[in-house]
Amino acid sequence: MGKRHPLILLMAGLGYAILYIPILIMIIYSFNSSRLVTVWAGWSTKWYGELIKDGQIADAAWISLVVAFWAATIGIIFGIMIGYALARMKRFKGRLLLSGMATAPIVMPEVVTGLSLLLLFISMEQLIGWPAGRGLTTVIIAHATFAMAFVAVVVQGRLSDFDVSIEEAAMDLGARQPWIFFTITLPVIMPAVIAGWLLAFTLSFDDLVIASFVSGPGSTTLPMLVFSKVRLGVTPEINALATMIVAIVAIGVVLANWFALRNQGTDKNK
Amino acid sequence: MTQRLKRYLVVIPPFAWLLLFFLIPFFVVFQVSLADLRLQRPPFTSIFEWDGWWPTNFTGDLENYWFLLEDSLYINSYLNSLKTAFFSSLVCLAVGYPIAYVIARASPNWRNTLLLLVILPFWTSSLLRIYALIGMYSTNGFINTTLMKIGIISEPLQMMNTDFAVYSAIVITYLPLMILPLYATLQKLDEDLLEASSDLGASPFKSFWQVTLPLSAPGIIAGCLLVFIPAVGEYVIPALMGGPGQLMIGKTLWTEYFNNRDWPLASSVAMIMLAVLVIPMMWLRNAQSVRD
Amino acid sequence: MSDPVGGKDRDAYLSIKQISKHFAEVKAVDDVSLDIRQGEFFCLLGGSGSGKSTLLRMIAGLEIATSGHIEIEGQDITAVPPWSRPVNMMFQSYALFPHMNVEKNIAYGLKQDGWPKDAMAERVNELLELVQLTGYGGRKPHQLSGGQRQRVALARALARKPKVLLLDEPLSALDKKLREETQRQLLAIQQEIGTTFIMVTHDQEEAMSIATRIGVMDHGKLVQVDTPREMYERPANRFIAGFIGQVNVFEGKVEGAGKAQKIIGVDTGGELKAAEHSELQDGSTVWIAVRPERVLLKTKSRGRAAKAANKSSGTLSDIMYLGGVTHLTVTLDGGKLVRTMISEHWDEDEAKLNIGDAVEISFEQRAAVLLDS
Numbered sequence: 001m002g003k004r005h006p007l008i009l010l011m012a013g014l015g016y017a018i019l020y021i022p023i024l025i026m027i028i029y030s031f032n033s034s035r036l037v038t039v040w041a042g043w044s045t046k047w048y049g050e051l052i053k054d055g056q057i058a059d060a061a062w063i064s065l066v067v068a069f070w071a072a073t074i075g076i077i078f079g080i081m082i083g084y085a086l087a088r089m090k091r092f093k094g095r096l097l098l099s100g101m102a103t104a105p106i107v108m109p110e111v112v113t114g115l116s117l118l119l120l121f122i123s124m125e126q127l128i129g130w131p132a133g134r135g136l137t138t139v140i141i142a143h144a145t146f147a148m149a150f151v152a153v154v155v156q157g158r159l160s161d162f163d164v165s166i167e168e169a170a171m172d173l174g175a176r177q178p179w180i181f182f183t184i185t186l187p188v189i190m191p192a193v194i195a196g197w198l199l200a201f202t203l204s205f206d207d208l209v210i211a212s213f214v215s216g217p218g219s220t221t222l223p224m225l226v227f228s229k230v231r232l233g234v235t236p237e238i239n240a241l242a243t244m245i246v247a248i249v250a251i252g253v254v255l256a257n258w259f260a261l262r263n264q265g266t267d268k269n270k
Numbered sequence: 271m272t273q274r275l276k277r278y279l280v281v282i283p284p285f286a287w288l289l290l291f292f293l294i295p296f297f298v299v300f301q302v303s304l305a306d307l308r309l310q311r312p313p314f315t316s317i318f319e320w321d322g323w324w325p326t327n328f329t330g331d332l333e334n335y336w337f338l339l340e341d342s343l344y345i346n347s348y349l350n351s352l353k354t355a356f357f358s359s360l361v362c363l364a365v366g367y368p369i370a371y372v373i374a375r376a377s378p379n380w381r382n383t384l385l386l387l388v389i390l391p392f393w394t395s396s397l398l399r400i401y402a403l404i405g406m407y408s409t410n411g412f413i414n415t416t417l418m419k420i421g422i423i424s425e426p427l428q429m430m431n432t433d434f435a436v437y438s439a440i441v442i443t444y445l446p447l448m449i450l451p452l453y454a455t456l457q458k459l460d461e462d463l464l465e466a467s468s469d470l471g472a473s474p475f476k477s478f479w480q481v482t483l484p485l486s487a488p489g490i491i492a493g494c495l496l497v498f499i500p501a502v503g504e505y506v507i508p509a510l511m512g513g514p515g516q517l518m519i520g521k522t523l524w525t526e527y528f529n530n531r532d533w534p535l536a537s538s539v540a541m542i543m544l545a546v547l548v549i550p551m552m553w554l555r556n557a558q559s560v561r562d
Numbered sequence: 563m564s565d566p567v568g569g570k571d572r573d574a575y576l577s578i579k580q581i582s583k584h585f586a587e588v589k590a591v592d593d594v595s596l597d598i599r600q601g602e603f604f605c606l607l608g609g610s611g612s613g614k615s616t617l618l619r620m621i622a623g624l625e626i627a628t629s630g631h632i633e634i635e636g637q638d639i640t641a642v643p644p645w646s647r648p649v650n651m652m653f654q655s656y657a658l659f660p661h662m663n664v665e666k667n668i669a670y671g672l673k674q675d676g677w678p679k680d681a682m683a684e685r686v687n688e689l690l691e692l693v694q695l696t697g698y699g700g701r702k703p704h705q706l707s708g709g710q711r712q713r714v715a716l717a718r719a720l721a722r723k724p725k726v727l728l729l730d731e732p733l734s735a736l737d738k739k740l741r742e743e744t745q746r747q748l749l750a751i752q753q754e755i756g757t758t759f760i761m762v763t764h765d766q767e768e769a770m771s772i773a774t775r776i777g778v779m780d781h782g783k784l785v786q787v788d789t790p791r792e793m794y795e796r797p798a799n800r801f802i803a804g805f806i807g808q809v810n811v812f813e814g815k816v817e818g819a820g821k822a823q824k825i826i827g828v829d830t831g832g833e834l835k836a837a838e839h840s841e842l843q844d845g846s847t848v849w850i851a852v853r854p855e856r857v858l859l860k861t862k863s864r865g866r867a868a869k870a871a872n873k874s875s876g877t878l879s880d881i882m883y884l885g886g887v888t889h890l891t892v893t894l895d896g897g898k899l900v901r902t903m904i905s906e907h908w909d910e911d912e913a914k915l916n917i918g919d920a921v922e923i924s925f926e927q928r929a930a931v932l933l934d935s
Contacts, residue, residue, distance in 0.1 A: 005474075011368035018365070018442055019391050022402035025412050029405065038410040078284040085281045092281060100555075101288040107496070107551055109503020111520045112540045115527060116295035119537065122312050123298050145291045148284060168624050169657035174645045174674030174722065177276065183670075187661040199393070206395035209505055213527075223397050230397070230510060234405050242398045253393045257386050 023246060030239035037234050047240040057225065057241065064205050064222040067136060071143030072200035078144070079151025079196060084181075086152070087159035105149040114213030117142045121214060134216035142214045143207060147200035154199065158192035159185075191259040198256040202249055296544070303537035304330030314534045334538035344539065347517040348546065354518060355501035358440040359494045362448040365441060366493065370452035371482075374459070385453065392446035400439055400510055407435055407511070431513035439507045444500065448493040455489030456482075488557055495554040499547055519543055574633075575600040575758055576621070576726055581630030583616050590616040592782035593630075598726075603752050603759045605773035607766060607805075613782040614762045618728050621760065622651045634725055645674070650724035654731040656715035658703040664690070664714050665699035671722045689717040692751060709740050716748070720755070729761040733768065745772050766806050770794070778802055794853075799935045803851040810857060810900050811933075812850045816842040825850070825932075827874070829898035835871040836932035849933040856929035857902035859890065860922040861915070873924040876900070878917055890915070892923050 029037060033044030051057060082102045086095070105113065121131055121138050131137050166188070170180045186193070208223040215221060222245075229238055305314040317330035338344040373384045391399060406412045407429040414426040429435055459482065467477040505520035512518065519539065527536040574597035583591040591613040598604050606614040619625040621632060623644030631640045639647055650671070659667050665686050672682045690696045693713035703711055712732060719727055732748070733741045749772055752759050763769050769776050770790045777787040786798040797803035800811055814825040814834045823841060825834045825848060834850045842848060860867045867873060879899070880891035892900045900923055 008368050008372060011365075012372040015365050015369040015445070016387060018438075019388075019445060022406050022442070023391075023394075023399065026402040026405050029412075037405070038415050078287055081280050082284045082288075085277075085284075089277060089281070092277065094281070094285060098281065098285055098288070101292050102284075103555065104551070105292060107499045107554060109500060109520060109543060109547070111503050111505050111523045112299075112543060115523065115536060115540050116299045117291065119298045119302050119533070120291070120295040126312070141291055145288070148287070152284075163655050163657060165653040165655050165657040166659060168644075169651070169653055169718075170659070170670065171644045172622055172624070172651045173671030173718070175670070176643075176645050184659055188659075190661075202393050206393075206397070208395075208397050223395060226401070227397060227506070230401050230404070234401070234408060234411070238401065239405070242401055245398060246394055249394050250390055253386070253390050257382075257389070261382070 026239055027243045027246070030236065030243040032236060032239075035236060037236060037239070047236040048244070050237055051240050051244070054237070057222070060220050060222040060225040063136065063219055067139050067143060067211075067219075067221060068201045068204040070140045071147050071204040072197050074140070074144035075147025075151050075200040076193060076197045079148040079200070080155050080186075080193065082148060082152035083155025083157075083159060084185075087156045087162075102149050102152045105146040106153070108146075110207070110209035111213075113146070114142070114210040117145070117210070118213040134214055135219045138214045138216070139211050139219055139221065142210050143204040146210075147204060150199055150203060151193075151196040154192055154196040155189065158189045162188065194259050195256040198252050202252060205245075205249075299537045299540055301330070302534055303334055303541050304332070305534045306333065307532050307534055312533070313531055334535050335542070337535065338538055338542060343517065344519075344522065347519045347522040348542070350517050351502045351504075351519040352546070354436060354440065355498045355504075358437055358444070358501050359448075359497045361437065361441050362445055362497045363490060363494060366445055366448035366452055367490075369445075370449045370456050370489070373449075373453050374456035375461075388446050388449050388453075392450075396443045397506055399443060400506060403435075403439055403442060404430065404510065430511060431516075433516070435511040436507055436516060436518075439511050440497075440501050440504065443507065444497040447496040447500075451492040451496065452486065452489040455486045459485050492554060492557045495550050495557065499550050499554065502547060503543060573599045575602075575635060576760075577631075577633040577636075578617075578621070579631040579633070581617070581620060581632065582628045583613075583620060583625055584628045589782045591620065591627075594779075594782075594784045596777060596784060596787065598758060598760065600758055601756050603749065603772060603774045604761070605769035605776045606760065606762045606779060607764070607769045607776050608779035609764060611781075612779040614764075614779045615730055617779070618651070618730055618760065618762045621726070622649055622728050623647045624651075648725040649728055650719040650722055651728040651730065652715050652719040652732050654734060656703075656711050656735075658711060658714060658718070660703055663700050663702050664695065664706070667703070667714055668718045668721050671718065675722060685721060689721055692720070692754070693717045694747075708736055709744060712736065712744065713747075716751070720757070724757065726758045726760060729759060731762055731764070733763070734765075741768070748772065770806070776806075778805060796931060797851060797933070799933055800849055800851070803931070803933065808854050808901060810852045810854060812852070812898075814848050814850055816844055816846045816848060819844050829894060829896045830874040831896065832873060833871045834930070835927040836930040837928045839932040842934075846934075851931045851933055852925045852929055854889070854901040854903050856925050857900060858924050858926075859892070859902050859904060860924070861919055863914075867922055867924040869926075872927065872930065873922065874900075875920070875922045878915060878919045878921050881915060881917060888915075892921055894923075 029040075030047060031043050031045060032040055033046060034041035082098065085092070086099055086102070089095070117138075118134075121134060124130060125132060131141075162185070167180055167184060170184045175183065206223060207221075208227050211221045212224055212227075215224065226238065226241065229235070301317055302314050305317045307313060308315050315329070317328060318325035319327045369384075369388065373381055373388070376384055404411070408414075409426045409428070409430070411429075413429065414423075417423045418426065463481055463485070467481045468474065472480065503520045504518060505524050508516055508518040508521045509524070512521070523536050523539045523543070526532050526539060576598040578594060578596040578598075581591060581594050582589065594613075594617060606617060608614040616625055620627050623639075623642060627640060631638055633639065634648060659670065662670070668686050668689055669677075669682050672685060677685070686699065687696070690699060693716055695710060695713055695717070698706070698710065698714075703714070706714065712735070716732070719729075729748075733744055736744055745768060748759075761769075761772070770793075773790060775787060775789055776793050778785045778793070780801060786793065786802050788796070793802065793806050797806060797809075803809045803811065812830060812834055813828040815828060817824045817826055819841065823844075825836070825842075826832075827834045827850075836850055858867055874894050876892045876894035878890060879893040880889075882889040882891075887903050887905050889901065889903050892902060894900060902923060
């Protein structure tokens with residue numbers, strides 16, 4: 001199997017095809033003017049118009065954006081702290097437990113995470129009266145928890161490649177912590193931090209299962225709404241909605257990737 | 271000393287958060303799994319009473335667990351989930367390996383683009399990607415209408431609510447998680463090794479089988495586990511694409527919780543799922559720390 | 563040795579007193595004492611793992627000593643944290659802040675000290691001029707060449723006018739040609755500003771050409787401290803003799819005592835005479851070190867030999883022509899290999915020397931150094 005064996009190229013091409021063809025078909029049919037999803041009746045953007053008029057979808061989208069913003073923001077702050085502690089502090093009590101707790105949410109089945117957080121919130125409500133019922137707060141807490149795990153991994157990875165002597169040089173030149181962290185470390189890892197924030201935001205914005213467990217009556221997120229509609233079948237409105245979400249995420253990913261590449265550029269200073 | 275105190279200021283807030291919102295919930299789940307169903311809010315009994323700071327009157331039992339063992343529905347759900355996750359991982363590996371290989375051997379410019387094309391679906395909501403797949407598979411979906419138009423088939427094929435639908439959806443959903451670790455190990459693989467191998471007279475196939483494949487083993491293990499673990503607990507795919515007879519444990523848990531409102535039983539289902547997944551999770555952790 | 567290596571110096575500016583650093587079971591630096599004078603260009607020389615970098619990092623305060631003291635101008639700074647020490651360091655990787663331009667990199671230390679803006683700008687310009695980078699202030703580190711980055715790192719470390727500048731392998735990332743040029747620049751800058759420099763290096767030629775004094779480290783110990791010339795001419799033991807330049811070492815046995823004492827070469831069979839030594843213990847083993855350029859070569863028709871002793875015969879076994887000089891290897895009759903060299907003017911007709919020629923090698927008594935370890 002040489003460097004570019006045609007058989008391997010063909011297999012890889014097929015792999016990419018099965019990843020993308022369903023989405024491309026969905027995007028094309030979102031511009032179908034017919035209500036019948038099977039019949040192509042010419043190009044139209046009318047379903048996007050319907051979408052914008054649909055107040056229910058707008059509400060759910062707003063809730064998802066608010067949740068994703070706060071979850072990503074809390075996640076990034078705590079995630080940086082975890083990543084920094086694990087990468088820079090070689091020995092402290094509870095290090096093993098912290099690294100375990102910081103990586104486990106990534107692989108934990110969502111139904112288990114959702115159920116366990118829900119039962120915690122109910123037990124806490126009984127014991128101390130907080131959180132009273134479920135709503136935005138509980139969804140944000142749930143999403144922030146797995147967001148910080150993802151950010152911690154990204155930040156820890158970035159800090160392990162980091163030339164420690166840069167921090168030592170700052171110390172040697174008269175600076176102290178936490179000043180060194182804010183003037184040197186954070187600016188240098190900033191691209192990774194931004195990428196981590198975008199990742200956390202997207203994961204929160206996409207989540208259905210955990211949100212279904214811990215949300216309350218007034219906090220139906222966009223994926224929850226989409227799910228309830230999808231159960232009823234394929235419709236052009238959902239095609240349009242899905243296309244818009246995919247477009248937004250794609251832009252976000254390309255931006256994050258751009259940040260990460262720029263990061264590599266400045267890293268060549270060695 | 272103060273230096274040490276400042277360091278703990280960094281560790282303690284996230285530590286406390288994860289303790290409260292990640293670790294302690296499992297103890298709560300365990301506690302509820304020992305309780306009984308009741309028709310009040312919350313719909314489960316308390317397994318002890320508080321006497322100041324000390325729990326007393328312990329009334330928990332393993333009734334829910336016995337129930338899980340007696341009713342074949344649950345055992346079948348677990349077995350079917352494990353089977354589905356296992357075979358989906360293998361299919362994922364077969365589909366993902368060539369992609370990872372091509373990316374790792376591509377020129378730097380191509381590599382970034384190809385990698386981005388793998389990461390993009392990973393970031394896109396799996397719900398939407400499954401929805402897109404439904405648009406392909408359904409009776410009046412893209413595949414059936416196209417095939418009928420060409421005249422290959424006269425009756426629409428039944429693709430939704432079949433094993434095929436569930437397996438292919440899992441493969442497509444989790445493919446990026448397979449490709450990324452595979453790519454990471456393949457990319458580190460020194461091309462000189464392959465040249466040395468062929469220089470020493472090995473055929474390209476033999477070089478692949480004896481050099482590339484064994485050296486990419488860490489990536490294979492990590493990739494398979496990254497697909498297997500979440501696939502076992504998957505809810506959305508069996509719920510939307512599987513038939514009513516297709517049991518998967520994530521769906522069973524969901525039904526117990528949302529439809530039957532039997533929280534104690536749902537909790538015991540979750541505890542058993544965790545117990546089943548603990549070994550693959552530890553294995554994944556080891557595989558990843560070895561790779562680093 | 564009763565006298566500790568690098569011992570007391572009345573003019574000591576930086577004084578290291580019995581310092582040790584242990585990492586778990588490993589003694590990275592083991593009971594090192596060293597005095598460095600003001601304005602010196604001191605080189606710490608050693609292989610990897612010899613403890614030289616650890617010693618430098620302890621002076622900077624980046625490693626905490628397990629035991630011992632460090633004093634500057636008589637003040638104990640052992641417990642002073644790195645950000646308050648009157649020393650600055652130039653890192654091997656340069657450790658430039660990648661997100662700051664050259665000016666901001668250089669000004670970082672001044673900012674910590676609260677310099678007013680005008681004075682800071684003036685000082686930065688002064689430093690840019692010193693390292694010949696005027697006009698590069700706005701560039702980011704990744705827009706500079708390796709040599710330019712090295713100079714920015716130097717300027718940044720000098721900005722706060724440290725009493726001692728520490729340099730950790732500052733030239734190791736540069737290619738050979740640039741390195742030699744940079745050595746000269748470094749020396750010129752050091753002489754211009756008069757700051758005490760302590761440089762760590764593994765390159766003995768670099769140390770020889772640049773240092774006022776060299777300290778050789780091995781396995782955490784400071785083995786010898788001397789000027790380059792003394793180090794070369796009078797190495798303290800076989801390790802130093804072999805580490806600094808090339809050397810031929812002849813093993814010898816001491817026979818007899820008093821006036822009649824003789825050293826008999828184990829490989830040569832003949833008597834070996836060294837420049838100077840006190841009386842040795844009868845029957846003990848000693849070594850005689852001779853630099854290749856001091857080994858004389860005599861063939862049937864040309865060359866000369868030493869007057870007495872230190873003579874041996876063999877055959878020419880290798881000739882390596884290097885332009886200005888020719889390196890020769892002679893296999894003595896007993897099998898020992900001896901290296902020597904001849905410069906071009908010795909014989910214009912190289913072809914007359916052939917492998918396999920019977921030759922006689924010898925060396926003068928004053929060229930031989932006696933080593934007891």
